[in-house]
Every structure is written in C-alpha cells, then in structure tokens.
Amino acid sequence: MLNQLHETCRKLLEDGTVQVVIGYGQSSPDTPAYPIFVTRPEDVQQLVWNNQCFGNLTTYLTRKEVRAMGKPAIVVKGCDEKTLVVLEKESQIDRSQIVVIGMACSAVGNPPLAKCQACEVHMPRFADATIGQVENPASETDGRYADLEAFLQKTPADRMAYWMNELDRCVKCYACRQVCPLCYCETCIVDKNRPQRIDTSPTLKGNYAWHITRAFHLAARCVGCDECTRACPAGIDLRLLNLSVAKAAETDFGFRAGMDPEVEPVVGSYSEQDKEGFIR
Amino acid sequence: MSDNNEFEPKIIAYVCNWCTYLGADLAGTNRLEYPTNVRIIRLPCTGRIDFNLIVKAFEMGADTVLVSGCHPGDCHYTSGNYHARRRWMLFRGLLDTMGIDMERIHFTWISAAEGAKFQKVITEITEKTKQLGPYEAYRKVCKVS
Numbered sequence: 001m002l003n004q005l006h007e008t009c010r011k012l013l014e015d016g017t018v019q020v021v022i023g024y025g026q027s028s029p030d031t032p033a034y035p036i037f038v039t040r041p042e043d044v045q046q047l048v049w050n051n052q053c054f055g056n057l058t059t060y061l062t063r064k065e066v067r068a069m070g071k072p073a074i075v076v077k078g079c080d081e082k083t084l085v086v087l088e089k090e091s092q093i094d095r096s097q098i099v100v101i102g103m104a105c106s107a108v109g110n111p112p113l114a115k116c117q118a119c120e121v122h123m124p125r126f127a128d129a130t131i132g133q134v135e136n137p138a139s140e141t142d143g144r145y146a147d148l149e150a151f152l153q154k155t156p157a158d159r160m161a162y163w164m165n166e167l168d169r170c171v172k173c174y175a176c177r178q179v180c181p182l183c184y185c186e187t188c189i190v191d192k193n194r195p196q197r198i199d200t201s202p203t204l205k206g207n208y209a210w211h212i213t214r215a216f217h218l219a220a221r222c223v224g225c226d227e228c229t230r231a232c233p234a235g236i237d238l239r240l241l242n243l244s245v246a247k248a249a250e251t252d253f254g255f256r257a258g259m260d261p262e263v264e265p266v267v268g269s270y271s272e273q274d275k276e277g278f279i280r
Numbered sequence: 281m282s283d284n285n286e287f288e289p290k291i292i293a294y295v296c297n298w299c300t301y302l303g304a305d306l307a308g309t310n311r312l313e314y315p316t317n318v319r320i321i322r323l324p325c326t327g328r329i330d331f332n333l334i335v336k337a338f339e340m341g342a343d344t345v346l347v348s349g350c351h352p353g354d355c356h357y358t359s360g361n362y363h364a365r366r367r368w369m370l371f372r373g374l375l376d377t378m379g380i381d382m383e384r385i386h387f388t389w390i391s392a393a394e395g396a397k398f399q400k401v402i403t404e405i406t407e408k409t410k411q412l413g414p415y416e417a418y419r420k421v422c423k424v425s
Contacts (some may be wrong), residue, residue, distance in 0.1 A: 151377070156376075156379045156380075156382070157379065157417070158379070159378065160378070160379030160380070163379055164420070189332075197330075199339070204422070204423075205339060205422040208335070209336075209339065212331070212374065212375075215374055216331055216370070219367075219370045219371075219374070241374060243377075244373045244374050244377035245370050245374050248370045248372070248373030248374075249370060252370070253366075266366060268363075269366075270359055270363050270365070270366055272353070272362065274365055274366060274369065276365060276368075278368075279368075279387040279388060279389060280386070280387070280401065
C-alpha cells in the first residue's frame with residue numbers, strides 16, 4: 001500500500017502533472033504524523049501511511065503559500081475528503097486543479113478516535129486514485145451522535161457548569177481556527193475591531209462568545225474531522241459543539257455536510273416548508 | 281429594581297424594521313399598554329440579526345432576548361426571514377448544548393398590523409422572566425475575575 005502511494009506520487013511529480021504532493025511524514029514510528037510537502041520525485045520515500053496519520057491536510061489547500069507552490073496532489077482519508085466536497089461547493093477550490101489520492105483507512109489512532117468509531121467513509125469516494133482496501137472496518141454507523149446524546153442527558157444547569165469549567169481553560173490561542181480546513185476567512189470576525197463583536201480577552205466571557213461563534217460559523221459545514229479537538233492544547237472537547245449543530249442540521253433538514261455533492265447547502269438556501277415549532 | 285424592590289427584568293427585542301417595529305408602533309398609537317422592561321432594537325430585517333447580537337445582549341446583562349420579524353411570506357426582502365429561520369433552527373441546537381437557558385430566548389413573527397399581538401407577547405415574556413428571575417448563570421460567565 002505504501003509502495004503504491006510512493007509510485008503514484010513519483011509518477012505525478014515526474015511527469016509534471018503536479019508540482020507538490022501534500023502528504024504525511026513521520027519522524028519515528030508511533031508518533032503522530034505531520035504534514036510534508038514533497039516537490040521532488042526522489043523525496044517521495046518520505047511519505048508515510050499508517051494509523052498515526054491524523055491530520056486533515058485539506059486545510060493547506062486554501063493557504064496562499066501552498067497555492068504558490070503550484071498544482072497540488074493531496075493525500076486524503078475518506079473523512080478528509082468530505083472537506084473537499086464542502087470547499088468545492090463554496091468555490092474555494094477548483095477540483096480539476098487538484099489531484100486527490102484517497103487512502104483506504106480503517107481507523108486512525110490507537111485506540112481509534114471517536115470519529116472513526118462511527119465512520120462510514122473508510123473508502124474515499126471521489127478520489128482520482130484510491131489506494132488500498134479496508135480490512136474488517138469495525139464501525140457502527142448510527143452512533144454518530146452518541147457522545148452528544150450522552151452529554152445532553154445532563155440538565156441545562158449542569159451543561160452550563162461543564163462549559164464554564166472547560167472554557168475557563170481556553171487561552172484563545174485560536175489553534176481550533178487555524179487547523180480548521182473550513183475556517184478560511186481572510187480576516188476572521190474575531191480579529192475585526194470596528195466594531196469589536198467578540199471580546200478578545202481569554203476570560204470566560206470572551207471564550208463563550210468565541211466558541212459559540214466558531215461552532216456556529218461552521219454550522220452545517222463542519223464535516224467532523226475533529227482536528228479542532230485534537231489541536232486544542234487545553235483539551236476542550238469542541239467536538240460536542242460541532243456535533244450539536246450537525247445533529248440539528250440532520251434532524252431538521254436531513255443534511256450532512258460533505259456527504260453528497262449534489263445537495264444544496266443548508267445555510268445560504270431556504271425552503272418555505274421548513275418546519276419549526278418554537279416560533280410564535 | 282423598582283421602588284418596591286421587585287425584580288425588573290431587562291428584555292432586549294431585536295425587531296425587523298418592516299413588520300414588528302411597525303407592530304410596536306401600532307401598539308403605541310392604539311394606546312395599548314405593555315411593560316416598559318423591553319428595549320427595542322430595530323434592524324433592517326431578521327435576516328440581518330447576527331447570532332452574535334443575541335450573545336452580546338446576554339453579555340451586556342439582558343435577562344431575556346426576543347427576536348421578531350415578518351411572518352413567512354411577508355418579508356420586505358422576499359426571503360430574509362426564511363434564511364433567519366433556518367439559522368435559528370441550527371443555533372438553538374448549539375445553545376442547548378452550551379446549557380444556555382432556552383426559556384430566555386424567544387422568537388416570534390409579528391406583522392405591522394398586530395399591535396395587539398406585540399402587546400401580548402411582551403407582557404407574557406416579561407411575566408415569564410419575572411418568574412425566572414435574573415439570568416445569574418450568564419452574569420457569572422461575564423464577571424471579570
């Protein structure tokens with residue numbers, strides 16, 4: 001599987017189809033893989049593929065400095081590929097100008113991450129080249145919102161207490177934003193100060209405003225790659241916030257971000273038939 | 281607090297310029313009395329009501345927030361309220377997970393002809409907020425430590 005990846009990338013670089021391959025590198029076994037940008041055919045040996053390849057590399061596609069490198073090929077897992085669907089829908093990428101190398105993935109992490117336990121896209125669906133086969137993918141696909149549902153068993157007051165405790169640790173490093181492939185705004189609303197909508201100080205007040213904003217700007221867009229949760233140095237479970245909006249989108253509109261490229265996005269469109277029971 | 285030390289809630293109403301604001305206006309010209317606890321903030325359209333404004337209201341000490349606009353099909357800009365409705369449907373899921381008291385956020389459609397409905401809604405919301413008391417939980421969040 002790894003050989004096949006190397007060969008594919010070597011060919012792409014040698015015949016000039018792409019100028020750069022965005023893939024995973026690793027310094028030693030069983031440490032998290034990091035992103036590498038391979039520009040020379042002889043360097044493709046540096047690419048790795050194993051269950052430590054957590055990152056969602058699509059986040060680099062919209063970066064100016066990466067765009068300047070030329071036409072890219074990108075290594076994606078099935079879950080990362082969902083991001084490409086959303087990015088294309090939002091006109092952020094031109095799919096014909098990207099070569100997508102899809103890797104069959106049974107799960108990342110040991111033990112597997114929460115998202116992998118309910119994964120249904122072990123095989124990338126729209127890749128230009130798909131490498132590998134999934135052996136016995138262990139997954140129960142209806143458990144997508146299990147963690148959220150368990151959390152919602154708490155009373156609202158307990159939930160508030162939980163977030164007050166969690167968000168108290170947030171230092172506003174904005175790692176959650178930087179790592180997110182769908183947070184591509186050139187100027188984030190939190191950096192705008194005329195007017196200053198969000199308190200930028202890392203106090204509870206500012207942290208609440210920031211995390212509500214972050215989660216809601218990803219409403220019905222977040223594909224659940226959970227990179228924000230993984231990047232958070234304070235260990236805040238941002239996944240719960242993303243899931244709560246995703247669940248509302250699925251319950252109310254039957255919409256799941258990144259699953260079907262043909263479906264119109266929920267936010268930015270409307271239907272006169274939307275059913276709500278809370279407006280008087 | 282009023283003279284007899286009864287809790288007087290602060291209610292922020294984000295209303296659209298074309299329907300609810302005129303509904304409130306009609307309530308005024310008809311001499312319909314409603315509690316003075318409400319602070320009306322007029323915006324062009326419900327579609328313009330950024331969710332950050334709702335958060336901001338709570339940050340600044342609101343006990344209850346009301347968002348109100350044109351009935352579906354009546355939007356001055358054709359579709360602003362439809363877009364807003366979708367956004368609120370998603371937004372409620374998030375606020376619920378955050379543990380925000382959902383009884384303190386109200387959404388209504390009030391047309392320019394419904395002065396009486398405006399009076400009724402404001403009276404009800406004020407009564408309800410008086411029962412709930414001040415929104416201490418969010419004030420704790422906003423307290424600078």
